[in-house]
Amino acid sequence: MSLPLSPEPALAAGDDPRAYAAVLQAVYDASMTGRKPPARPRSVIGQSWERVRAAGVLPDIDTTAPVLNSMDLHERRASSGLQQLVDPLMHHLDTLIVDGENILVVADAAGRVLWRNGVNRVLHRADRLGFAEGASWAEDSVGTNAIGTALASGRAVQVFSAEHFVRSHHEWTCAGAPIHDPRTGRVLGVIDVSGPAATIHPTTLALVDTVARLAESGLREAHRARLDELRAVAAPILARSAGPAFAVDPYGWVAALDGVAPRTQIPLPRHPAAGRQYLRGIGDCDLEPMPGGWLVRVAAADAPEQIRVELVGGREPLVKVSGPNAAWVHRPSPRHAQLLDLLARHPEGLSAAQLSLAVFGNADQRIAVRSEMSRLRKHLGGLLAANPYRFTDGVVVTTT
Known part of the structure; x- marks a missing residue:
């Protein structure tokens, strides 16, 4: 530079x-x-x-x-x-x-x-x-x-x-x-x-x-503080992950790694998505969302498995995420749980105005919805897409 x-x-x-x-x-x-x-x-x-x-x-x-x-x-x-x-x-x-x-x-x-x-x-x-x-x-x-x-x-x-x-x-x-x-x-x-x-x-x-x-x-x-937080989250996930892997933030900065040569950043796509991606200088990799970033596994010859999300309702809602070799949970706020439930019931996606109508009873709270969705996407990484808001392709969602 x-x-x-x-x-x-x-x-x-x-x-x-x-x-x-x-x-x-x-x-x-x-x-x-x-x-x-x-x-x-x-x-x-x-x-x-x-x-x-x-x-x-x-x-x-x-x-x-x-x-x-x-x-x-x-x-x-x-x-x-x-x-x-x-x-x-x-x-x-x-x-x-x-x-x-x-x-x-x-x-x-x-x-x-x-x-x-x-x-x-x-x-x-x-x-x-x-x-x-x-x-x-x-x-x-x-x-x-x-x-x-x-x-x-x-x-x-x-x-x-x-x-x-x-x-x-x-x-x-x-x-x-x-x-x-x-x-x-x-x-x-x-x-x-x-x-x-x-x-x-x-x-x-x-x-x-x-x-x-x-x-x-x-x-x-x-940024260093966020990488430290991601490193703490990634440690148990990497410990359970088979094969070489990186834990990176949304910009590809490496917080933790296992079984690969040290590096500070990897070349994530500009708009990464869950599933198999070719990364320059690394090869085929399987990307799985994790809190605050991505688990990037250097791909084996077999096809990657699906990423599954289970939305658990009730007084203490829970999001359970499981990938090929890693699993983690997130406890959403009641508002975030409501938004996730709406997206699960509308796999085609919902606009900010549609979510505002469903949550607040009118379509005029789009700024509040976008703010909540921005925070939610930071927690759930690449599980959610925007324009319209929806679960990303390849993610299997169930509700209980």
């Missing part, structure tokens, strides 16, 4: 912001009218201008995408992978917003603003630019800016005054840094500090980038 590019502040220490803003304005005006500019924009800015021109963004027209409604915003937050980071991010960058001149923004990997924090006076100024929760600040929506340009360039970036492509943004400065998921390497989103152009400071970008790296460190620690 290549190292991330170093953050590049818009302003060097000791530079006069007003004088530099005047130079940037001259560069911008010449560039937008096809004249020879008195200086070149920074490479990260020049490359961004080329991208947004190609995307059809116009410098004098705000072309923001529609803002998400409250339900879609709630779902976007829940699925972003950023929710657990919001409070720590706000805490670490509180000094930049406490004086009321800047706002703190967390956006997802698509550039959608999911959370903001700051005093009302500055938030209202941001609202006039469409810089609101649920708005898209990707480059192809609003041109060059710290959120969209950090996502497009893959680096921490500061954008000052006329470096913004859209003219109405020139009164602002912003510094944004991408946050990566240590499990996959993919970008989860961007942390951004924005405010009036006069508030620019060269150290702001370094601080924002440092906080983004701290967030990634916290995600790594949380």
